[in-house]
Structure formats: C-alpha cells, structure tokens
Amino acid sequence: MLNTKSDLAKYSFTMEAAKYVRSLGLTLNDLASPAYIQILNRAEKRVEEAILYGIVSGTWHNDDIEILSFPASMILVKATGDSFLKRRYALAEAKRAYNLLKFEDKEKLIAIAMGTFNWRMRLLNVTIVPQIYDFALHFTDFLRNACVFHEDKWKLVNRVMIGGEIYLSREEAARLLQEEIQRHIQSKLESEGEVDLPFPIQQRAERLGHLLAKHKEEIRIEELPRGTTSVAFPPCIKHLYDVSLVGQHIPHIGRFALTSFLLNVGMSVDDVVKLFSSLSDFDEKMTRYQVEHIAGKRGSRTKYTSPNCDTLRTHGLCLGPDEICRGVRHPLTYYRRKLKTIKLGVGKIREQR
Amino acid sequence: MNKDEVDEFIRNKFAEYYRIQAPNIQPPSAIEKREFGFILFKERMMIRHKSFRNPVDLQQYLVLTVPSDIYFSAAYYERPEESMENKGWIGADLIFDIDADHIETRCKTEHDLWVCQSCGTLGKGRQPEFCPRCGSQKFEERSWLCETCLEAAKTETLKLIDILQSDFGFSADDISVYFSGHRGYHVHIENQIVQTLDQLARKEIVDYVMGTGLNPRLHGLDERGWKKAPIVVGPDLHDPGWRGRIARGVYDFLMNITPEQFENSPDLKRQAVDALIEHRDLILETWGKRGPWDVVKGLGIKTWEKVVAQAIKLQAANVDTVVTTDIHRLIRLPKTLHGKTGLKVTEISVKQLENFDPLSEAVAFNTGMLTVKVIEAHRFRIGNEVYGPYREQILELPTAAAMLLLCKKVANIVR
Numbered sequence: 001m002l003n004t005k006s007d008l009a010k011y012s013f014t015m016e017a018a019k020y021v022r023s024l025g026l027t028l029n030d031l032a033s034p035a036y037i038q039i040l041n042r043a044e045k046r047v048e049e050a051i052l053y054g055i056v057s058g059t060w061h062n063d064d065i066e067i068l069s070f071p072a073s074m075i076l077v078k079a080t081g082d083s084f085l086k087r088r089y090a091l092a093e094a095k096r097a098y099n100l101l102k103f104e105d106k107e108k109l110i111a112i113a114m115g116t117f118n119w120r121m122r123l124l125n126v127t128i129v130p131q132i133y134d135f136a137l138h139f140t141d142f143l144r145n146a147c148v149f150h151e152d153k154w155k156l157v158n159r160v161m162i163g164g165e166i167y168l169s170r171e172e173a174a175r176l177l178q179e180e181i182q183r184h185i186q187s188k189l190e191s192e193g194e195v196d197l198p199f200p201i202q203q204r205a206e207r208l209g210h211l212l213a214k215h216k217e218e219i220r221i222e223e224l225p226r227g228t229t230s231v232a233f234p235p236c237i238k239h240l241y242d243v244s245l246v247g248q249h250i251p252h253i254g255r256f257a258l259t260s261f262l263l264n265v266g267m268s269v270d271d272v273v274k275l276f277s278s279l280s281d282f283d284e285k286m287t288r289y290q291v292e293h294i295a296g297k298r299g300s301r302t303k304y305t306s307p308n309c310d311t312l313r314t315h316g317l318c319l320g321p322d323e324i325c326r327g328v329r330h331p332l333t334y335y336r337r338k339l340k341t342i343k344l345g346v347g348k349i350r351e352q353r
Numbered sequence: 354m355n356k357d358e359v360d361e362f363i364r365n366k367f368a369e370y371y372r373i374q375a376p377n378i379q380p381p382s383a384i385e386k387r388e389f390g391f392i393l394f395k396e397r398m399m400i401r402h403k404s405f406r407n408p409v410d411l412q413q414y415l416v417l418t419v420p421s422d423i424y425f426s427a428a429y430y431e432r433p434e435e436s437m438e439n440k441g442w443i444g445a446d447l448i449f450d451i452d453a454d455h456i457e458t459r460c461k462t463e464h465d466l467w468v469c470q471s472c473g474t475l476g477k478g479r480q481p482e483f484c485p486r487c488g489s490q491k492f493e494e495r496s497w498l499c500e501t502c503l504e505a506a507k508t509e510t511l512k513l514i515d516i517l518q519s520d521f522g523f524s525a526d527d528i529s530v531y532f533s534g535h536r537g538y539h540v541h542i543e544n545q546i547v548q549t550l551d552q553l554a555r556k557e558i559v560d561y562v563m564g565t566g567l568n569p570r571l572h573g574l575d576e577r578g579w580k581k582a583p584i585v586v587g588p589d590l591h592d593p594g595w596r597g598r599i600a601r602g603v604y605d606f607l608m609n610i611t612p613e614q615f616e617n618s619p620d621l622k623r624q625a626v627d628a629l630i631e632h633r634d635l636i637l638e639t640w641g642k643r644g645p646w647d648v649v650k651g652l653g654i655k656t657w658e659k660v661v662a663q664a665i666k667l668q669a670a671n672v673d674t675v676v677t678t679d680i681h682r683l684i685r686l687p688k689t690l691h692g693k694t695g696l697k698v699t700e701i702s703v704k705q706l707e708n709f710d711p712l713s714e715a716v717a718f719n720t721g722m723l724t725v726k727v728i729e730a731h732r733f734r735i736g737n738e739v740y741g742p743y744r745e746q747i748l749e750l751p752t753a754a755a756m757l758l759l760c761k762k763v764a765n766i767v768r
Contacts, residue, residue, distance in 0.1 A: 128596075129573070139521060140546050143554035156557040157564060158571040162593045164522025249482040249490050253675065279490070314556055314565055314674050 001111050005063040010100050012070030013093065013181055015116045021071055031072055032198035038065050043072035044204050050092035051085070051208070051215050058096050078189055079197055079205035085212050086189040094182035101174035106134050109173060113137075117180050124167065128160060135173045136165035145179040150310065150329040232342060234334035235319045236312050237261050247279050253307075253315045256294065260306035261331055263295050306331055354766045362766055363759055364394045366752075367690055368419045370717055375412040378688045382543065384408060386429040386443065390683045391420035392692060401683070404433040421692030424683035427541070429548070437681065444548030447555065448684055449562070450676035451509045452537035453502035464497035464731045497731050498694060498757065502536055503711055510538040513670035514703055516562050517542070520594050525703045532699040532711045534691025539684055539698075552678050559677045564595070564669035569661045572596045574646075576654050585654050587646040595668075602664025603657075604640065607633055625656040690717055695756035712736065716753045723755035724748070725764040733757065 001016075002008060008017040030036060042065050046056050060066040070093075077089045101109055106123055113119040120138035127133070139161060146154045153159075160167040168176070197205070230241055240258040244250055250258070255276075262272050272291045276282055289298065296303030308330045312318045324341075328334045354362065371378075381387055389403040389411070400420075405411040415423065426433065427448045431441030453461075467480035471489035480492040510530065517523045517540070529541045550558075560566050569587075572595050576583035588596035590604060612630060621629075628651050629636075636645040646657060676682055685691070685698045696715040713736045727743040734740070735754045747767055750758070758764035 130575075138546070140550060140554070143550060143557055147551075147553040147557060152566070152568045153571055155560065155566050155568075157561045157567045157595065160594055160596070161520045161561075162522075163519070310560075310566070311556060314560055314678070316674075 002108060002115075005067065007108065009060060009063040009066035010058075011097060011112055012067050013097065013116070013185055014112055017067055017070070021068060024068075026068070028075075028195065028201065029198055031068075031075075032200040036068075038062070039068045039072055040200065040204060042066065042069035043076055044208065046070070046073040046093075047076050047085075047089060047208050048211065050089040051212050054088065054092055054095070055099075056092045056096040058100055074185075074189060075197070075201065076205050076208060079202065080209045080212065082209065082212060083190070084216065085208075086186060090182045090186035090189060093185050094178045097181050098174050098178035101177055102171045104170075104174070106170060109170065109177070110135065113173070113177060113180075117141075117177075117184070119180075121173075122165075126167065128167070131167075132169060133160070133167035134170045135168045136162075137168055137173070137176070139164055139166050142166040142168075142176065145176040148179060229339070229342075232335050232338040233261075234325060234328075234331045234338075235322055236317050237306075237331050237335075239319055240317070241275075244275055244279065249279070254317055256304075257307050257312060257317060257331075259291055259294050260304045261335075263291070263303075264306055264332055265335055269295055269297070354768070359759060359762075359766060360394050363695070363756070364419055364421070366695070366718065366756060367394075367421065368416070370690060371415045371419060374688065374717075375416050378408075378412060378415065378686070380405070380408045380411050381425050381686070383429055384411065386431075386433060388426035388428070388430060388433040388440070388683070389686075390424040390426075391418065392422040393418070394421045394692075402434050402436065415689070421690075423686045423689040425686050427682050427684055428680060442680065444545075445680045445682075447542040447544075447547040447550065447558070448677060448682060449513055449540040449670075450533075450537065450673040450684070451506050451513065451540070451671065452533070452673055453499075453506045454496065454536060455673055456502070456505045456509060456671055458499075458502050458505050460499055460501045464499050466495040466497075467492040468495065495761070495763075496536060498536065498712075498733060498761075499731070500712070500734060506537045507706065507709070509671045510540065511706060512668070513540060513562055513672060514706070516670055518703075520561070521558075528703055530701045530703060530706055531685070531687055532696075532701060532709065532715050533685060534689075534696045534698045534715060535694050541684075552680055555678045555680065559672065559674050561595075562670045562672060563674070564598075564665040567595060567665055569599060569658055572599055574599070574654065574657060574661060583654070585646040585652070585657060587657065589641060598668040599661055599664055602666075602668040603645075603660055604637065605667055606660060606663050607636060620659045620662075621656065625652065625659075628652055629656075629660070691760075693760050695753065695760045718752040718756050721752045722749050723752050724767045725750060725755045725758060726767050727758055727764045730758055730761075730763050 002011060002014060008014070008020055011017060026036075031040065042060070046069060049056050073089070077085055101112075110121055110123060113121050119141045121141070122136050124133050124136045139156065142159070143156065146156070156166075230238065233241060237258060240250055240254050241262075244255075244258065259272055262275070263269070269288070269291050273284065273288050276287050276291075277284070292298045294304045307315075309318060309325070310329065312331070324334050324337055328337065385404065385406050387404065388401065389405065390399055390401045391403065392399055403414075405414065426445075428440075428445035429443040431443060433440060435441075462478035465478055467476050467478075468474070469484040469487060469489055470491040470493055472484060472487040474484055474486045476485075480494055483490060484492070514528060514530070517528060518525070523542055523544065527542050527544045529543065531539045531541070533539055573586065573588040573592070575586050577586055578584045587603075588600045590600045591597060592600060607629065628649055632649040632652075635648055639645055639648050676684075687698050687700050690697050695717060696711070697717040699711070699715040701709045701714075712734050716735060724747065726745075726747045727741075728745065730741045730743045732739060732741040733754075735751065735757065738751070738754070740750065740754050755764065759766070
C-alpha cells in the first residue's frame, strides 16, 4: 500500500494520490488564488522540465505541493491543446516515475502495478542463474507494455515464462511500469472535456505554449528527400524490389511490405503500380486500388507504415542483417541512416575535388 | 457428368448432411458479435460480412444455402455485418492454424501436384514460382490427404498445446482443438484474458511458439570463467519454458541425427561435426551430471549455438504466422464440411488428440455406396479401409471415399 504522503508525492499519478486530491475538495479558482501559488509554480516547473529536458525532476521539498502540482500540471498541459506536448509530458513524468520505482520497495511497486493498473502480478524471490527475479507478471500485462521495446531481452520468446507468468527483476518491472504510466497519463491528457480556466492558469498555459514553440524549432525533424533511391534500401526491401522488377512472384505480405515502404519513402502511387506491372498476374485496376489503399487514399483512409524488422522476421522476409540493420529495428530507419551516410560520402568526395 | 453437374451432385450430398446435422451445429459463443463467411458451390467466391442473431437463423441459412465451406470470425464486433472499417472491433479469440502446407514432409513431392492454369502443365511437389513451360504464375494446387502429412500436423499441434499449457498457463478448458477437415488442425483459445491483445502482442506469441528471435544466451547458454579458456554452461532438461526445450531439443538432435544428416547441417564446421559424432555417447551419458555443455574440449559456445539452432527447430511448433496475427481472421465453423474433402471439422479434446484419427472420426458420409470413375488417385485411407492407387478405373466405393475423390476433383460420377 502507498500510505505516506511522501509516497503520494512520488507517485502522484496513482489512484491513491487522485483520491487524496479529491478529498481536499479544491476548485480551479482555489488553485488560481495567491494562497496556492506554490502549487502552480511547481506545476509550471514540471511542464517546463518536460519541455526542456524530457524528464520531470524527482526532488521536492513539500509533499502536499508536489502531490497537488501533478493534477495542476495536467490542467496546464491540457490547456495548451498541443498533442506533441501531451506526449512529451506523459513521457517525462513516466521517466521520473521509473527512476523512483527502480529503487522502490517491492511491496510498493506491486501496490502501484496492481492497484492503479490492475496488473496480475505477485512477489517472487527466485534466482535462475545469473538473474534474480523479484516479480511474476501475467504475460498479457507484459505484452501490453513490452511490445514497444526491441532489445532481445524484451522479446517474449527470450523470457522465463512459467504457467503464464513472466519472471521480472525489479528494474524490469519498473521499466514496464514506465510504459503503462506514460499511456495512462497520455490518455488522461487526451480525454475530452474543456473547462473555462481562471486567468492565472490560462496565462501560465500560454507561457508554456510559447516555450514549447521555441523549443520545437530546435528539434530538427529530418524530412525524407523527394526522390527515392534504391541504393539506400535495406536488404529485405532491396530483394523484394529487385524481384518485382524482374516480374517474379512475391507473397502477399511481401507486396505489402514493399508497397508501404516505397510509399513511405516518397514514391508515387503511379510509380509503385508501374513497378508491379512486370508481374505476370498484374491487373492494373486491382493493383492501383490496393496501392492506393495502402497509401491511405481509399478504404479506411489510414496511411500504412511499413512493417518493422520484427514483423518481417516473423514472416520470413528478413534476409539476415547487414551492418546498418544491427542498429535499427525498422526498414525506414535503415533507409534514413544509409541515406545520411551516402550524403556524407558524396559531401566528402565533393570536398576532395 | 460435366464439372457443374459433379458440383451439383456434391452440393446435394452436402445439403443432405446439413438437413440432418444442422441442429447439431454448435455456433460459436456470442454468435451475434461474430462475422460469418461462406463459399458457395456455384459462384466459388467468398460471401462475407454475414451475421446471425441466434443459432437457429444460422442453421436455417446453412440448410437453405448449402455453402461448400463455412467460416466465422475469431473476432467479436459491435456490428459484424458492416464493412470492415465500420464493424467496431471488440476483441478476438487467440487462434492457431497448423497446416501440412507449412510443414516440409518428404512425401509431398510424391502426392502433391500443381497444374498450370494457362497451359495445363503438371508438376509434383510444391508449385514453382513460374510455370517452366509458359512462365505463368497461376496454378491450381492439388494436395493429397496423406497420413504422413496429417501425422506431421498433429505432432506440431501437440507441441503447440504443450507450450500453451506449460508456458502460457492455459488450462485444457481454455483450449479447443479441431481437425480442419483437410490437412491440419485449428487451436482456439477463448479466454477473456487474450481477447483484446493487439497484432503486435499476437506476433510475440507466434514468435514464442515458433522460437523465432530466440537468443540462447538469454536462456542460460553462456561462457564462464577465464576468458582464454572459458567453460560453456547451458540449460538443463528439466528447466522450465524454452530453457528446458533447448536442452531437450539438443538431446533429441544428438540422439537421432545420422552422420549423413550431420554432413548436411549447415554452418557446422567439419571439426565440430567430427567432435560431436565422436563424443556423442559421452555427451548424452553425462547429461545432467557434469555435462553436456563442457565435457568435450574443443566444442565452444559458437558450435553449441548452432546445435541449439537445430534444437529450436525440433522443439518449435510450426504454425501459420499469418493466421494468429490477423485479428479479423475467419476460421472454419466446427461440424461443417470441408469443400475439398467432404470431411467435417471435428472437435477433439486435448487429451484425445494423440489418439485421434481424422480419417475415421471426421467422416461425415457414413452410409451407402457410389459408383465413380477415378481419373487418378494416390493410395488413401478412410476408416479402416485403404483404397487405391487408382488410375482410369470405374469403381463402387463407400460414399465417404467416393466423396473425397469427387471433392478432390479426381473422379467423376458414373450414372
């Protein structure tokens, strides 16, 4: 159980903390009054830290201020209406929680996992050389959170799983909780419902909006070039591309991988359709429909991203990694990286001349 | 009879079956949330997005329409009859498909045929990418209902069920096993706990049962001690999960491999093969005492990793990766007939799977005889009777055997 105020200050996203805050019966106007200025100050600081450093600090002086500043900062972030900030703030709070949780008592960690997030989890004290395991977690709760990780050790097949339970170290449990906390905060931030905010709160939200705008400019978002160059394709895509150029058969999942990849690196629908025209079962109308579907111009209007390395491996499309593959988990990342090295190479040649 | 007349004949037989059996056809749970799909005899196309409010509506539909194949969605929807985008996905059962098509059996090259749809060229085994004569890519596959292939599929299913029970912790009550009516088995897991898993999570489950992406170093295979002369350690036969499976797989691999197979195993170096053959008995005997990973000098971790890779193949359950990861998949409805065999989709309890005989227990047409002209048929068995091989013969056969040949399009009705 989380039973001290210090616990609630550490983990203000928990059910217990929310209950405590509700019990105080504070209104938005209370929050905006000078008496509570320290809470708003800390709330603004939390968001500021998220924008500037991507993590909320884990040190504070007053438990009550810390506890109340969390819902207050949620109000501020929501008020900016910026989805980029919502994501960044949720991540920053989750990272803070991870740093605290990895050194936390096992009992408290499990209380958060089970109480706030309904994880099916139990305490454990088992050593399977060389690893000490502190928790057993139901595999569905594990999968919901571990799917985004790409290190070998997070793949289900590389875990110790007995009777549906995955064995975890405390650090691993904290890392999985980080994902859950991030989603939890983000979904709260994205939930519907607008309220009229008192002026002092509005003012702070605007200030944060400006800070964000300034910071956003610093983030250089790499745009992919307009022309597509097959030299930078990863081996799996290159193979599918070459095979379709000479009109050989490609399985359905391969066609999807190739099409979605090409569309994502900026190839036009026409060019993709043309590429498939050498296949012997080519039916232009059908192919165009399917390519447009993947491009998000038809049907559900979803533009599909090409499958990641993991998925390609599952379906037997990965040809085995090369040097660049080892550092990436998505064919599109490979493409961007390789392109960069090619560009650097070209630059060097130019310099030499 | 021409092709259409044969189809009509089969359809009448199917109609007879559904007239009597329809009330026994158990619809899936939450029938009103499932999508149904049918293949019709005449049109040979899939009708999708059908839904039924209750079992009786479904049963009446089957009697009236007599489809050649009947499917329902593993998924639950708010509005199953709407188009895909508007269905409102609620969740889906976890399903696995084990099909002989995905398993390499030696006999395949003997009994599976492909026919080029453009020029009619025939070939054995798996269909090629291109027709060697005309270059076309459209083939009709004619796979045979072979006992070896069915046994291979059953073995994979048994491996899968072991993984689902001991590793994933599902109980026998959660797991339903069905013979597909043709060359494989379907495994359904209907438990709320898995229904909302997304595609990514299901992909991880597929990778688990197939051993895809398995890193043996995360399962206890390791080097200890002095760097220049490290000691190899590894998992034990009784370890849980993949650890134990790796150990048991290595054991089986070394136990059963012939020197010729060793020669053919890729990646293994000559020296390593020699050492493994020479010390095989020592490795197997010392297992669990002081062996096996470090009893033979010269067998380093790299070699063991390659042996483990073979072991994983032996222990993994070979399932169709696409079926499990597809959260909108349609799958055959139990007790309905398979259009390619006339056999019925048959439920088998987990306990009885090992002794299940699809060629007796999935027979739907148990009475009467039919006279057919067989064009060409490999040897096959129905019940206790073995038939064939036949070539250009007119025969009187029990209905089930004749229906199999008719459905397989290798026989015609003699009036």
